[in-house]
Each structure stands twice: as structure tokens, then as C-alpha cells.
Amino acid sequence: MFEEASEVLENMLKWSVPLSLVLFLVLVCPLRAEAAHEFSVYRMQQYDLQGQTYGSRNAILNTEARTVDAEVLSRRCVMVRLADFSYEKYQKALRQSAGAVVIILPQNMSTMPQDIVQQFMELEPELLATETIVPVYFALEDEELLSIYTQTQISSSSQGSSSAAEVLLHTATANGFQMVTSGAQSKAVSDWAITSLEGRLTGAGGEDLPTIVLVAHYDSFGVAPWLSYGADSNGSGVAVLLELARLFSRLYSYKRTHAGYNLLFFLSGGGKFNYQGTKRWLEDNLDHTDSSLLQDNVAFVLCLDTLGNSDNLHLHVSKPPKEGSPQHALLRELETVAAHQHPDLKFSMVHKKINLADDTLAWEHERFGIRRLPAFTLSHLESHRSPARHSIMDMRSVSSLEGLSRNTKVIAEALARVIYNLTEKVIAVLRSHQQVQEDQLASLVDWLTAQPRAAQLLDKDSSIVNTLEYYLSRYLKDVKRHLVRADKRDPEFVFYDQLKQTMNAYRVKPAIFDLLLAVCIASYLGVLYLAVQNFGLLYGFLRRVTAPRVKQH
Amino acid sequence: MTLFHFGNCFSLAYFPYFITYKCSGLSEYNAFWRCVQAGATYLFVQLCKMLFLATFFPTWEGGAGVYDFVGEFMKATVDLADLLGLHLVMSRNAGKGEYKIMVAAMGWATAELIMSRCIPLWVGARGIEFDWKYIQMSFDSNISLVHYIAMAAVVWMFTRYDLPKSFRLPVTILLGLCVYKGFLMELFVHVFLLGSWTALLVKAVLTGAISLCSLFLFVTLVHSN
Numbered sequence: 001m002f003e004e005a006s007e008v009l010e011n012m013l014k015w016s017v018p019l020s021l022v023l024f025l026v027l028v029c030p031l032r033a034e035a036a037h038e039f040s041v042y043r044m045q046q047y048d049l050q051g052q053t054y055g056s057r058n059a060i061l062n063t064e065a066r067t068v069d070a071e072v073l074s075r076r077c078v079m080v081r082l083a084d085f086s087y088e089k090y091q092k093a094l095r096q097s098a099g100a101v102v103i104i105l106p107q108n109m110s111t112m113p114q115d116i117v118q119q120f121m122e123l124e125p126e127l128l129a130t131e132t133i134v135p136v137y138f139a140l141e142d143e144e145l146l147s148i149y150t151q152t153q154i155s156s157s158s159q160g161s162s163s164a165a166e167v168l169l170h171t172a173t174a175n176g177f178q179m180v181t182s183g184a185q186s187k188a189v190s191d192w193a194i195t196s197l198e199g200r201l202t203g204a205g206g207e208d209l210p211t212i213v214l215v216a217h218y219d220s221f222g223v224a225p226w227l228s229y230g231a232d233s234n235g236s237g238v239a240v241l242l243e244l245a246r247l248f249s250r251l252y253s254y255k256r257t258h259a260g261y262n263l264l265f266f267l268s269g270g271g272k273f274n275y276q277g278t279k280r281w282l283e284d285n286l287d288h289t290d291s292s293l294l295q296d297n298v299a300f301v302l303c304l305d306t307l308g309n310s311d312n313l314h315l316h317v318s319k320p321p322k323e324g325s326p327q328h329a330l331l332r333e334l335e336t337v338a339a340h341q342h343p344d345l346k347f348s349m350v351h352k353k354i355n356l357a358d359d360t361l362a363w364e365h366e367r368f369g370i371r372r373l374p375a376f377t378l379s380h381l382e383s384h385r386s387p388a389r390h391s392i393m394d395m396r397s398v399s400s401l402e403g404l405s406r407n408t409k410v411i412a413e414a415l416a417r418v419i420y421n422l423t424e425k426v427i428a429v430l431r432s433h434q435q436v437q438e439d440q441l442a443s444l445v446d447w448l449t450a451q452p453r454a455a456q457l458l459d460k461d462s463s464i465v466n467t468l469e470y471y472l473s474r475y476l477k478d479v480k481r482h483l484v485r486a487d488k489r490d491p492e493f494v495f496y497d498q499l500k501q502t503m504n505a506y507r508v509k510p511a512i513f514d515l516l517l518a519v520c521i522a523s524y525l526g527v528l529y530l531a532v533q534n535f536g537l538l539y540g541f542l543r544r545v546t547a548p549r550v551k552q553h
Numbered sequence: 554m555t556l557f558h559f560g561n562c563f564s565l566a567y568f569p570y571f572i573t574y575k576c577s578g579l580s581e582y583n584a585f586w587r588c589v590q591a592g593a594t595y596l597f598v599q600l601c602k603m604l605f606l607a608t609f610f611p612t613w614e615g616g617a618g619v620y621d622f623v624g625e626f627m628k629a630t631v632d633l634a635d636l637l638g639l640h641l642v643m644s645r646n647a648g649k650g651e652y653k654i655m656v657a658a659m660g661w662a663t664a665e666l667i668m669s670r671c672i673p674l675w676v677g678a679r680g681i682e683f684d685w686k687y688i689q690m691s692f693d694s695n696i697s698l699v700h701y702i703a704m705a706a707v708v709w710m711f712t713r714y715d716l717p718k719s720f721r722l723p724v725t726i727l728l729g730l731c732v733y734k735g736f737l738m739e740l741f742v743h744v745f746l747l748g749s750w751t752a753l754l755v756k757a758v759l760t761g762a763i764s765l766c767s768l769f770l771f772v773t774l775v776h777s778n
Contacts, residue, residue: 036682178681331721506681514557521565528569532576542772 021065036177037144037505041137042226043494044187045128047456048494049273051533052359054128058135059304061181063099065505067149068092070156073097077179079149079546081141082106083116087123095223099180102137102503104145105227109395121387124223137503138224151175178506186498194445194484195460196277196468197333199476200293201249201265204258210299210326211262212419213373215278215364216241217271217305218453222392225454226500230306231396233389234271235448238545239441240304240408241265242471247412259419264293265476267468270484272390274360274495279368280484286371291297292374299326301363301375304411309403310380313338313347313410316362318354318369318375326418327374339373341413342406378411397447404445405438412436433467456495558687559678566670566691569698570663577655582648584656591642591660596668598638602631629736636732639708650775656766658705662698670694687752696753696760703764704765708770713774720770727767734759 004161066076073096080089080211082105093101106112127136139145155174203209216237220230229235245265251376270276285292290478307313321327329350337439338347361367362384368375380403381388388394416422451464458464460483474477484491574580579588610628642657670690678687707727710716716724730737737759742752 028739175683180681361677507683508681509683509764514561518557519560525564525568525572529572529576532572535576538768539772542769543776546773 005049014016021354037148039139039142039145039503041139041181041501041503042224043136043186043487043499043501044224045222046496046499047273048188048491050359050492053131055131056136057131057133057486058100058186059184061135061137061179061503061506062185063179064508065148065152065177065179067153067156069153071100071397072096077102079104081149082112082120085120085123087126088534090127094130098134100135100138101135102179104139104141104149106141109393110397117393119291121391121393124387124391137501138227139503145270145505148177151531152177155292157352163489170525176508176510178508179503180418180506181501181503183501184497186496189213189495189497191457191485192456192495193460194277194455195458195465196269196280196281196482196484197267197465197472197479199245201252201263201266201476203263204252204255205260208297209262210297211264211293212299212415213264213266213294213301213368213375214241215268215301215303217268217275217277217364217456218448219269219271219458220388220394220453220463221272222394222454224499226452226455227392228452229392229395229449230453231394231445231449233306233394234304235396235445235453235478236306236308237304238267238448238468239444240307240411241267242444242468243408243436243441244412244415245472245475246440248415257420261419262293263297264492265472267472268364269465270456270493271364273455275364275367275485275492277482278364282367282371284482289532299371300330301365301368301373302411302415303368303375303377305377305379306381307378307404307407307411308380309401310378311344311346311403312382313345313378313407314380315347315376315378316350316365316384317349317351319367320349320351321374323375325374327376328474329418330414333417334410337410337413337417342410345406345410347410369475378407380407396445401438401442401445405436405441408436408441438535441496456499458468459468485552555679555681558676558683561767562674562678562687562691565688566666566674566694569604569695569754570659570666574659577659579652579655584652584659587646587656588647588660588663591657592664592667594642595661596636597663599668601616602634605634606631625736625739626733629733631705632732636704636708636728639705640712643705643709644712645727652703654709656706658698658702661736662694662701665697666694686749689749692753693756698759699764700731700734703727703760703767707731710767710770710774714738716774717777720774723766723770727770729762730763734763749777 044056046057060079063075063077065079066073068078068080068084070076073093076098077100078093079102080099081205085103109117153175155176217234218238220228220234222228222230248263252259252263266281267276268275268277268281271278282294285294288297313334315331317327321331335347338345352362354361354369356370363377363379365375365377438469447467448464453464460481465481469479469481574588606628622649634713639657639661641659643653646653646656648656673690674687677684707724710720734756738752738756741747741755747755
């Protein structure tokens, strides 16, 4: 009995070694295939603001591709082009619990017709408002992606409509695509610091001078952080602020034109996330410091937000300014300058009370208003809800910066009149060499829109923050950074990572294709076997053909 | 089902060899180790060829699109070493003509299969991405088997002392065709811009023609005595 047992064991061992080797090789060897196409995808926003979650939660993807017309969308990656995108289709994909949605944007947005751009801009806040676990990606279109899309579209629309024979033929010739992203699941970024920059120009003539504060937030917002360039909102505001800093620093460097006002310039970060930078800066300056320019005599705070190409200019206030106050003086000067020197500009004041019950504040001046500082915002937009403030379509277009430079001139002129108390004059106060430089503005806007400026992408070491700091320190004194970090226990804002990933598209064949191929190969091998078995027939035939010739010799 | 696809390609490549080995009666002659020795000779010859090519043929820095006819022709000439190797294998094996030819060809072709096809199939056919080239590679290995059998037969015939004068010329031509077949195939593909499946078909037809001619000559030679 023992002999038999040992024999069985021996046999088992004899076969298990090669088997385990094969199994080991099969399981362990990593698979690294080359993809049909590899491209960058940008994920939709994901953030928490004051406890509310927004945006798409998930990041990983390994699913088959389909287009929106296909019937079965669940656990598939739905690809849509911008031209065909609509909210109903998006809802349909989400309802069927699709694996992911990829929206393909054209490389050059200016080729898109205006109404599609406008429609998408209006859809963006709705996309973000519905919190979803489906990852939503944006990709820029190129030839290969377009060919992948067309092939997927052909195969998607033909499903479920043809006979069995057609389906079989289809499987042999069609290409499916498997979309795989590299990268991990998204998680919250800990300890993100939002940076704000301030600088000042001290007025002439002793203590207790009134202060004018000029504020602009430098970050941008859109449905995908890596695609939000924010040319108008708020690249234009930052450009105007920097240009004013240069202008007034020049004026203040001469004794004759050194005015009796302190000028405080503030570039705030996190502006699109309910003005976090400004909020913390105000708290620090008013609550935690002994003496600060903001605590004493503040004449007014002027916030600059979206001042690009438009013939309108609105001054948004939370309380109409009282007569005789510096605020009222600025309002009057803006009206005068607009009316006399730039008649094509339509200037008006818009009054909107601060509504503390809203989720987010409307304009930046409301942060100052809450702390009882007189403030207003200049913008060409009439409403803070305008989609132009939160869109990825806000890009540097080819058009000129006429509107921006005109608005800068108006603001500079009005400020100069208030500061130098030259309100009686009708002609322009600022002469030719003190003028706004248009090419300076143009290069600032070009630089600002060359890279995305979403708040999640600009940490305190980013090149944009460093360059802004450098620029300010050329013209202003006491340039300081101010960092905002979210509170540990009750964070006001939480950002998530994995915003830019690489997606690979692999060509795949359906499973039935492999079976079909196996059947074909088996039949081929069968034919071959028969041929080899009957090789003797060919040999005999050839022998008979050659034999008569031999006999003749 | 990518492992399945690898299985498909592997069986398409390997089973014809298995069938040929079993059905040609080689297994009765215990020819397994002789085939392995033939395979070892193949490895040795390939190594020598590679060293020779690397030493004496510089890389050609011409334009990307132009095909270097002369250079490729010279490289193909080095393939004459294959013939020498086959002759070496066959001369060491005692036995009938058919036995020698089959042993040499089987060993040579199997070694080529393992060396040049197994790893690409393992790495490529198992991946997620599908490509027709793996099936084509497996078909190509079938064609190579027939090609090597024909080549071994022609070499054997060439070295026979009792080869009739009238056969010298056809045998030499066939020998030349065998050696330069790769070069001719590349020429065709380049000049006529053939697709991959068409090229495979042309290769099969060419190999079939060569093998039929060599079989005809072989039968005539063996049964003329």
C-alpha cells in the first residue's frame, strides 16, 4: 500500500513542478501592451466648499468605449463630442450608471459656433451642481482620437439591429476600444496653502493718511481645473491691477506727484471658492494684528473683477455711497470720465444687498462689506451669476484688448482725480508719459492665459505666484505673502487630486472572436493533418510522373 | 480572453510541427535528440552570422524611405551560412536521405520557432491590445517549416556525388532562391507596396513553388537509380 501511495505522490510531484511553473509564469508576468492611442485627459472639478461636496467623485477607469447613441451604457465609457453634447444625454449616461464620460473638445475652440459655446457655458454650473460618482473627463481632440470616436460610433449604432450572420461578420472585422486610465483613486489633498500677495505704496505727509485698497483675485474656475484659463475672469482684473500698480508707483516716485493717500494692492487667491484668501486676510489684519492699514482710515476698497472686452461697466455696491464720502467721489469721477472722455462706454451703478443666507458671496467687495469697510466691485458683467465667470470657454481670443485698455484708462483717470483732488478739471489728468501702456497689458494677459490658474493647481511654489510676487516687488514696497490653510477640524475648502491623467485606448476584439478563431484554426489543423497523412499520395504521383522518363533511358 | 488568443496563436504555430514530427515516422527512429542537436547547430550558426554582420556591415544612414538594395543583398548573402549549417547537420547523421533531410529540417525549424516566435507571442498576444500580426506570425512559422524542408532537400541533393549533370543547374537555382527568398520578399513588399496579408500569400506561393520543384527533383534523383 505504501508503495502505491509513494508512486502516486511521485507522479503528482512529477507533474506539479512544470504545472506550477507555468502557473507562476502566467500569474506573475506583467502585461504591458502598447496602446492604440495614448492621450491626456482632464478630470472634472472635485472639491468641498463649506461642507458641501461638488463635482465628480471617482477617478479610475477601465471600461469599453461607447458613444451616446448606444443602447446599453452601463459600465461603459461614454464618449461625446462637444458639438453633440447636451444635458439630456449626460443625464441619460448617468442614469444608466455609465462607467465614465469623456467629452471631446476641439483643439481650437474658436472653430466652434458661438451658440454651442454659449450653451456649454450655461451647462457648466449644472454639471458641477449634480454630485456624481461617475468620473467625467475632458480631452482635446486630435486625429487619432477622432478616428477612435468614429469607429466606436459605427459599432455602437449598429448594435441590436442586425441578424446573427451580420453580427458574426461584424465581430471579425470591427474594432472595440478599451479605455484605461493610469493613476490612483482621487483623494483629498492635505494641507493645501492658498497664497495671496499684498504690497503698498505709502502716501506723502505723515501719519494717519487715508488708505485706498485695490483688490483682484488671480485664480480662475471652470468645469475642469486644468482647462480653466480665465482670460476675462479674472485675468483682466489682475492685468488692470498690475498696470495700476506700475502707474501709481511711477507717480509716487516723484515728489510733486506724491499724493496723500496710502495705496494697498492685494492679489487674493481662492477667489472663486468664496474668496477664501480675502476672508482670511481680513481676519488676520483686523482681528489678530495690532496695527494695520486696514484698521485705520480706509477710504474705500475697489475690487476688480472681469473687465474685458465690453462696452459696459458696472459698479456693484452693497450700499449706495453717501454724499461727501470718498466712495461717492470715486463714483462721481467714474461717471464723469466715462461721459466726457469715453462716450462709447456705458457706466452704471448696480445696488445689491449682501445676502448672508446664500451659499457663496456674490462679489469680492461683500467680504469687505461684512467687516464694515466701504467697498465696491467694478465689472463689465451685470450679474454675479453670469456663466462667463466660471467657464473653461473663457480663453484668450484673438481679438484686441481695446476694451480692457479703455477700462484701465477710465479707472486710472478716476482714481487719479480722487487721489489728487482734481475733481474740478474736465480734461484728462494723466498725461502721455503717465498713460496706461497697452502692450504691457497685452503681454500680461498673454502670460496669465498661457497656463491654467485654477486654485487647486497653484500652490505656494508655483511659478505664477512667484512671478506675481516678483512683479509686485518691482513697483511696490513691503510685498508680503499671505497663506490660507483650511482648518483641520472643520475645513472651509477641500481639494482633491488626480485632476490630470493619461488615458490609453486599446484595440480589443470581442470574446466571440477568439472562439471563432479557435474553430478556424482547429479546422485548418485538421486539414493539415489529413494532408500530411496522405503525403504519400503526392509522392507516389510524382514518382509515377518521373518513372516513364527513367524507363526511356 | 487574451490568454485564449495566445493559445490560438501558439497552437497555430506549433501543431503543424508536432503533426509533421509524428506522421513522418521520425518518432519511430528515436530522432528526438538528433533534432535537438540540429537545433543547437542552428543557434551556433545564427550567432556566427550575427557577429559577422555586426562586424563587417556598417549601419546605413541613408534616407528613411529609400530601400538599400545593395546592402540588403549583401546581408542576404550571409545567409549562405545557413546552407553550410544544414550540410553540417546532415553529414553527421547516418541514414537514408529522407531521414537526414527530415531530422535536419525539423530540428532547424523548431529551433527557429522557439527562438524567434515564442517570446513575441508571449509578450504581445497576451496583452489587451489586439493585432493581426500575431496570427500572421504563426502562419509564417508554418511556411518556414516547408521552406526549411525544401532547403534541406536541395542541400542534400547538391552534395550528392551521383547527381546527374543536367540537374546541377536547377539545383543551384533552387539553392539560390532559397537563400535569397527573404530578400526577394522584402523587395516585392517594397516595390509593390503589398499589405501584410498579401505578402503572406505571396510568400506561401513562393515557398510552395520552391518545395514542389525540389520534391520533383528529389523524386527523380532517388528513383532514377
